[in-house]
Amino acid sequence: MQGLTNSTLTAEVEKKLHDLFQEEQDKDVTQVLDERIEPEETGSTGKKETSKEESPLAPLKSIVLSLDWEITDEAMDDFLRETETLRSRCEEDQVLLTFVQILQALGKYIKRHKARTHPDAIRLLSTSFESLEKAFEDKTLSDVDRKALLDEKIREFMSLKQAIASERRGLGADARSALMDVETIKEAVKEAMKEVVEEIRAAIREELEKVRSEFNSLDEKQAVRGGWVNFSRTEEDDKPLPIKGN
Amino acid sequence: MAFVNLKNREVQVKIVYCGPGRGGKTTNLEYIYKKFHSRFKTEMVTIKTQGDRTIFFDFLPLGLGKIKGYDIKIQLYTVPGQVKYNATRKLVLRGVDGIVFVADSMAVRRKHNILSLKNLQENLATYNKSIFKIPLVFQYNKRDLASQGIPLLPISTLQKDLNSKLKAPALEASALEGKNVAETLKRIILLTVASLERELK
Numbered sequence: 001m002q003g004l005t006n007s008t009l010t011a012e013v014e015k016k017l018h019d020l021f022q023e024e025q026d027k028d029v030t031q032v033l034d035e036r037i038e039p040e041e042t043g044s045t046g047k048k049e050t051s052k053e054e055s056p057l058a059p060l061k062s063i064v065l066s067l068d069w070e071i072t073d074e075a076m077d078d079f080l081r082e083t084e085t086l087r088s089r090c091e092e093d094q095v096l097l098t099f100v101q102i103l104q105a106l107g108k109y110i111k112r113h114k115a116r117t118h119p120d121a122i123r124l125l126s127t128s129f130e131s132l133e134k135a136f137e138d139k140t141l142s143d144v145d146r147k148a149l150l151d152e153k154i155r156e157f158m159s160l161k162q163a164i165a166s167e168r169r170g171l172g173a174d175a176r177s178a179l180m181d182v183e184t185i186k187e188a189v190k191e192a193m194k195e196v197v198e199e200i201r202a203a204i205r206e207e208l209e210k211v212r213s214e215f216n217s218l219d220e221k222q223a224v225r226g227g228w229v230n231f232s233r234t235e236e237d238d239k240p241l242p243i244k245g246n
Numbered sequence: 247m248a249f250v251n252l253k254n255r256e257v258q259v260k261i262v263y264c265g266p267g268r269g270g271k272t273t274n275l276e277y278i279y280k281k282f283h284s285r286f287k288t289e290m291v292t293i294k295t296q297g298d299r300t301i302f303f304d305f306l307p308l309g310l311g312k313i314k315g316y317d318i319k320i321q322l323y324t325v326p327g328q329v330k331y332n333a334t335r336k337l338v339l340r341g342v343d344g345i346v347f348v349a350d351s352m353a354v355r356r357k358h359n360i361l362s363l364k365n366l367q368e369n370l371a372t373y374n375k376s377i378f379k380i381p382l383v384f385q386y387n388k389r390d391l392a393s394q395g396i397p398l399l400p401i402s403t404l405q406k407d408l409n410s411k412l413k414a415p416a417l418e419a420s421a422l423e424g425k426n427v428a429e430t431l432k433r434i435i436l437l438t439v440a441s442l443e444r445e446l447k
Contacts, residue, residue: 196316
């Protein structure tokens with residue numbers, strides 16, 4: 001532990017770090033702040049640092065970046081409001097207008113579905129904005145390049161739409177097949193119940209037959225044993241009994 | 247406190263990058279990894295969600311090599327910035343030796359910076375650590391966005407909001423461009439090692 005508690009430890013670590021990050025340090029634009037530095041000296045306010053005029057896309061960019069963090073009704077309303085403003089500015093330019101329309105469609109979808117939004121929708125919204133920004137600000141882009149940027153996003157938009165639709169269809173089919181399953185099971189149970197009831201009835205019938213035949217055979221045996229063969233009245237039975245003593 | 251293994255003569259220092267979600271914590275570590283991994287011969291471990299957000303943490307171990315006969319190992323962690331992952335954040339902060347608070351310079355994130363710092367203070371308190379005593383460096387990230395016309399918070403506002411009482415070192419940075427990323431790391435390592443040195447005396 002002695003070695004560690006030596007007061008030169010920090011100095012040695014500093015030297016080591018200096019060696020490890022040497023190349024990087026040369027490139028770093030290091031500016032360490034302390035309490036004495038006034039804001040004016042840092043020159044670091046957003047407005048002051050802006051090297052070019054604020055782009056008309058800046059408010060929308062800020063909202064797009066914040067959507068990446070959390071999606072709230074307020075943020076989505078701001079987003080749709082900004083796209084509407086932008087739309088009126090882009091009416092002359094078909095490429096930009098289509099980009100804005102894609103953003104609006106995605107925005108409305110995300111606002112409606114929030115947490116249930118398809119995971120690719122946010123990514124597409126973000127990359128569509130990037131492409132819009134490029135088409136809007138990069139003056140070196142030819143019309144063909146701008147169109148290619150737009151076509152790529154249209155393709156992605158269409159495939160997202162298809163993915164969402166097929167997901168819904170898939171869900172519908174699943175639900176239908178689940179319902180069909182329930183109906184099939186119900187029918188099968190009904191059939192099975194019928195068969196069971198029939199079997200029980202048949203068994204009861206068979207049992208009754210047996211009991212009946214048992215009874216019949218029992219009657220005959222008892223009659224033979226007890227001399228019950230002639231129970232019917234005869235002429236002899238109607239004759240008066242002889243009087244004794246006469 | 248740092249883990250000191252006297253038998254293996256090894257010291258492990260844990261540094262955690264904190265701050266609001268989407269502030270650039272992971273970007274800091276990614277930049278360090280991309281730029282210096284050949285020197286440190288290390289691998290970065292990262293677990294992300296579909297939307298590229300940190301769900302658990304990122305982990306980047308850096309070996310500084312032998313210093314005074316001890317192998318100094320720095321473990322860099324980030325915590326998930328999203329509010330809902332506080333349990334993970336708290337867990338990653340266990341045993342932390344130094345903190346880099348990556349604040350988002352965008353004007354729309356002002357409230358998130360303040361809430362995130364408060365949350366850090368509360369989470370440290372659960373481990374009986376004071377934000378006033380732990381080695382801490384502020385990094386005001388995304389300063390490059392100013393050139394794109396994005397409204398940024400003035401440094402004076404960030405200092406007033408976050409650092410008026412803590413009075414920790416603070417650096418302007420752009421993690422995406424790598425500006426002051428290494429300097430921030432150097433600062434926190436030095437502060438943490440100095441603090442460790444004081445504790446061991």
